[in-house]
Amino acid sequence: MSEIFHQVGEELLLLDGWQGVVAGFTTKQGGVSDPPFATFNVGLHVGDANPSVESNRRKLAGLLQFPIERWVCSEQTHGSRIEKVTRCDAGKGALHLETAIADTDGLYTEEAGILLALCFADCVPLYFAAPNHGMIGVAHAGWKGTVKNIAGEMVRLWRHNEQIPLDEVVVAIGPSIGSCCYIVDDRVMEAAEKALGMKEALPYREVSIGQYALDLKELNRLLLIKEGVPEQQIHMSHYCTSCTKDLFFSHRRDRGRTGRMMAFIGRKEE
Ligand SMILES: [Zn+2]
Numbered sequence: 062m063s064e065i066f067h068q069v070g071e072e073l074l075l076l077d078g079w080q081g082v083v084a085g086f087t088t089k090q091g092g093v094s095d096p097p098f099a100t101f102n103v104g105l106h107v108g109d110a111n112p113s114v115e116s117n118r119r120k121l122a123g124l125l126q127f128p129i130e131r132w133v134c135s136e137q138t139h140g141s142r143i144e145k146v147t148r149c150d151a152g153k154g155a156l157h158l159e160t161a162i163a164d165t166d167g168l169y170t171e172e173a174g175i176l177l178a179l180c181f182a183d184c185v186p187l188y189f190a191a192p193n194h195g196m197i198g199v200a201h202a203g204w205k206g207t208v209k210n211i212a213g214e215m216v217r218l219w220r221h222n223e224q225i226p227l228d229e230v231v232v233a234i235g236p237s238i239g240s241c242c243y244i245v246d247d248r249v250m251e252a253a254e255k256a257l258g259m260k261e262a263l264p265y266r267e268v269s270i271g272q273y274a275l276d277l278k279e280l281n282r283l284l285l286i287k288e289g290v291p292e293q294q295i296h297m298s299h300y301c302t303s304c305t306k307d308l309f310f311s312h313r314r315d316r317g318r319t320g321r322m323m324a325f326i327g328r329k330e331e
Contacts, residue, residue, distance in 0.1 A: 065233055065296045072101055072124060074300075074308075076188060076233050082197055083125055083176070084188050084326040086235050088308045092117040094320060102310070102320025104180045105158045109320065115156055127176040127327055129155045134178050135165035137201050141209035143167030143218055151175050166206050167215050169198030171223070176327035182312040183243075183302050185277050186235035186324035187212055191225045199326045202281055204245065208252040212281045213288040220289075227289040232296070235324055238313060239301030240266065240276035247271055257283055 066074040072091035076084040092101030093116050098109040103117050122129040133146050134154030144165045146153075151174075154161025162168070168177040169189065177199045179186065184203035190196065196219060200211045212232075219225040250273050254260045257280065264279035282295050302309040302322075310319040 064299055066236065066298050066300065070124070072121070074236065076235075079190055079231070079233075080192065082190055082326060082328055083127065084190075084197075084233070086181075086186060086324050087121060087322045089310050089320060089322065090308070092120065097315060097318045098320040103323045104182075104321030106180075107319070107321060118156065121323065125176070125325065127325075127329075131174060131327075132176045132178050133162065133168060133170075134180075135162040135168060137166050137179060138164050139203050139205040140164060140166050141206060141211040141214050143169065143198075143200065143211065143214055145218070145222075146170050146175065146177070148172050148175055166202075167198065167200035167211050169196060169215065169218070171196050173328040174330040176325050178323050178325045180321035181237070181302075181324055182310045182319055182321050183238040185237040185281055187215070187281060188233040188235060188324065188326055189215055189219070190231050190326075191219060191229050192231070193229050194223065194225050195328065196223060196225060197326050197328060199324055201324075202277070204249050204252070204275070204277060207277055207280055207284070208249075208256040210256055210284050212284050216285065216288050216290055228291055228294075230290055231294045232285055232290055234278045234281055234295065234297040236298050236300035236302055236305075236309065236322075237278055238303045238311065239278070240264070240274045241301055242303035242311075242313065243275055243277060244268060244272050245275045246273070249273075249275065253280060256280075257287065
């Protein structure tokens with residue numbers, strides 16, 4: 062199977078085939094931050110010196126040709142709260158944490174001209190689009206957001222609040238820690254089983270007593286299918302953020318002291 066993201070320069074992975082939409086994921090290359098945030102850290106909350114993060118974010122704005130005043134960022138808390146945003150929200154969290162949309166792990170909009178942006182270092186980035194409705198969204202799903210089913214929550218909001226039929230929704234599951242590198246305990250497995258509602262379908266492998274290699278990307282895919290998104294409209298990246306050391310920061314691999322990548326999605330104004 063081919064990879065759904067393709068690398069552009071050293072800084073970017075872009076999502077293929079979503080017409081009129083700029084969507085992708087940053088790498089850790091091409092920025093100005095010092096170790097352990099070297100070099101393209103875009104997280105404002107990780108203890109990296111602010112001028113570096115701002116410089117990295119401004120570089121990304123230039124690469125995407127999406128002015129930083131048009132970005133919308135949220136304060137991510139591993140919850141499942143999702144907010145619909147508009148141009149009135151433009152600039153929130155773009156350069157300062159204090160202005161970010163509070164306690165929110167998913168953003169969506171039907172307006173062109175704003176870039177929805179969230180930070181990642183192993184958690185699963187979820188990209189949503191309904192091309193016929195101009196709707197786009199992004200969500201942050203670590204194990205907590207995954208078992209709280211933020212993926213399902215996004216498509217439920219689109220269905221009920223925006224009247225979008227689920228057969229018009231496409232989803233991309235981006236680079237995150239893979240089951241090759243992600244070991245969890247019984248507590249996480251129990252929450253995952255509860256979320257999916259069936260143990261036999263859980264995507265995991267027991268590696269030792271009480272230790273499981275869990276496939277978070279696949280779990281999100283199964284939750285989306287359960288919610289009613291057609292399987293053939295859900296696409297998944299193969300990248301593991303922990304294995305692919307030269308491209309990605311990894312919270313687990315780097316033992317918590319590391320930078321963040323950004324998942325972004327926006328529609329340019331005509
Ligand atoms: Zn891996």
